[in-house]
Amino acid sequence: MAVAIVIALLVLGTIIFHLMSPWWMTPLASNWGSIDNALIITLYICAVAFIVLNLFLALALWRYRSRAGHRAHYEPENAKLEKRLTLWTGVGIAGMLAPGLLAWNQYVTVPANASVIEATGQQWQWGYRFPGGDGVLGTAAVAHISPDNPFGINPRDPYGRDDILVETSELHMPVGQPVKLVLRSKDVLHDFYVPQFRAKMDLVPGIVTYFWMTPTKVGTYDILCAELCGVGHHNMRGTVVVESREAFDSWLSEQMTFGQLLAQNEAARNVRLADAGAAMTGGR
Structure with missing residues (x-):
């Protein structure tokens, strides 16, 4: 129970620290806003994954904690759950890679008038x-x-x-x-x-x-x-x-x-x- 509370507080503290932190990117002074966008998209995808996974862990620790009269159910495989995890993991990876690949394509294409x-x-x-x-x-x-x-x-x-x-x-x-x-x-x-x-x-x-x-x-x-x-x-x-x-x-x-x-x-x-x-x- 205590571990679940600590994990939930860790998630809350991380969110507050990010929102109130004075450390952020320097003001942009070039055409590379696409690099900023790629970094921000990656940050938000990772943030969602961090919050969801850790809150799920805290919930699992609290809901399935050891209690008298309760017995754990052994389930070695769950094809439905594995398919969902694979799908959403793929979506997350694609969401992080796509903006970076678009920015990189621009990055290596030098304008003729440069x-x-x-x-x-x-x-x-x-x-x-x-x-x-x-x-x-x-x-x-x-x-x-x-x-x-x-x-x-x-x-x-x-x-x-x-x-x-x-x-x-x-x-x-x-x-x-x-x-x-x-x-x-x-x-x-x-x-x-x-x-x-x-x-x-x-x-x-x-x-x-x-x-x-x-x-x-x-x-x-x-x-x-x-x-x-x-x-x-x-x-x-x-x-x-x-x-x-x-x-x-x-x-x-x-x-x-x-x-x-x-x-x-x-x-x-x-x-x-x-x-x-x-x-x-x-x-x-």
Whole structure:
């Protein structure tokens, strides 16, 4: 009897906690309302199952408790009950899977007008690359990564010369524009996640992953790494600024291209060689 009361109180407490809890999803700031819908439908289906099953358990414990003059009826099989359980379990599973499958179909279908941004993760920071005037990102590979080429862009690829490089943790996006996020990792598993965008994806060493989304609200949001990537995992943060197209274009025009980076590195190398030569001459 006491156990039945405890189970019923547990169900009641869970419902009250959920209704009064201050912890809920962050405000949506992208087009992925379908992901929210899939999560909420799953939550409600699981909630109904939790409440019904636990209240049935409490009722069974109370109604069929041990009492003098009552004898248990042994029934090893009940085909009718099994069919009902199978039916409703199937309905519940289908109800949880269908919204997610519909959302996933949209998730992997990138709009033709989506712009491209590459996000590169490493322990424990982010870097970003935008295509230049040609609209195409140059090829990149781990073999090309060096202190002078942190993104690993192929210096022989002409499409990479006008690529725009952002080595700070702050990313800018224009509001209302579909964006395809191309993801690469330099070292271990990472995950690009902005809670308000809902969309996320792992960065896997050796392969290129992607997802797409459309920012719908102007604002500044946190970029988190949602994959345990080492002792500095908690510090792998960034910010994404969603702003008007005019503000975004202005910010983008201030960033350095890969061609400019190569020229800068070459100029610095020539200065070092000149200084070294002058030092040797003076030493004689």
